[in-house]
Amino acid sequence: MTARSIPRRPGAEALARIGHRAPDDHPADASPHTFPDGGTWRTEIPSVEGPEALAVVLKESARLDVPVHRVSQGSGVWMLTDADITEMVESCAERGIELCLFTGPRGTWDIGAATRTDSGGAGLRARGHDALAGCVEDALRATALGVRCLLVADEGVLWTLHRLRADGLLPSGTTLKVSALIGPVNPASYAVYERLGADSVNIPSDLALAHFTEIRRASRAPMDLYVEAPDDLGGYIRMYETAELIRRGAPLYLKFGLSKSPGIYPYGAQLRDTALAGARERVRRGRLVLDLLARHGADGGMSPLGSRLPGPLHRFPTTTTAVPTPAKD
Secondary structure (H helix, E strand, C coil): CCCCCCCCCCCHHHHHHCCCCCCCCCHHHCCCCCCCCCCCEEEEECCCCCHHHHHHHHHHHHHHCCCCCEEECCCCHHHCCHHHHHHHHHHHHHHCCEEEEECCCCHHHCCCHHHHCCCCCCCCCCCHHHHHHHHHHHHHHHHHCCCCEEEECCHHHHHHHHHHHHCCCCCCCCEEEECHHHCCCCHHHHHHHHHHCCCEEECCCCCCHHHHHHHHCCCCCCEEEEEECCHHHCCCECHHHHHHHHHHHCCEEEEECCCCCCCCCCCCHHHHHHHHHHHHHHHHHHHHHHHHHHHCCCCCCECCCCCCCCCCCCCCCCCCCCCCCCCCC
16 A cells, blocks of 8 residues: 555645635544555546457556556446456456446336436336346356456345345355446435445545545445546546545545546447547546646555455345245135
8 A cells, every 4th residue: 555645735835825725624524434455545447348448458557557456347247248258357367456347237228218208217227127137147147257346226236236145146255336327425325325235336426525524424335436427427527636535535446437438338349449549548537637646745545456345344134034935826
């Protein structure tokens, strides 16, 4: 872990000289939590949609010296062949990077018309038993091939996968990550996701700084945050706030997304050029954020590369109650 330092505020000295003094930090606003290794932040490259995009990320991160703790994919396990998954697992394992694949199906790709209305219906949630079963099938297949992080967009899927993990049907070291598309926006809902089995939780990128502090008073589950969000998540760019986001939100995964870029889910060869260019640029965006942290003396506190587990978390009991067999006439 890199040593933590006391960051300086952007432009603080120059502004103070002309009478615009920065407001004081309040120690009570800071998160009291860390990763189990003592680090306060890790990095994630999202939207890495297959072996070819992963190769681009690995090459570019080496060239630009961008440390990567996790890469995640958005199209879903079912959009990858066994060979694709195995290649990604092996490439990440060689470098101590956590590979996170999305479970599917999802409501936005289902036949439910409500997801295409202004209200959005149930959004990405799994519709019906068959969609839930598909997510479970994806989880079983991915973990059998060596994947140890699964991305979910449904509370029922999260709880189901957590119960399967508790029962030994999924490897005990599997981590479960909640998608930004169902991310909680208040401390009570964040704490519920932790108790349902989440090991890290995406929160929307438009939460105010005070919201980070409120969440940290209710839960220590690692937080995932797009420092730059895709357009379908608002397109927010919060690079200059990164040090304060870490101070309030630790333990925190810094996600280097990309605004003003076309959507690529579900990914296929017709989107190859866009996906590869996006993968390359997401790494560059990460370099920009890390450079900014370094310039402000706020780059300390990074978890060691290869770190992936969240530490002890609060869970609901997983005691299974047998479902009675319907009586026959």
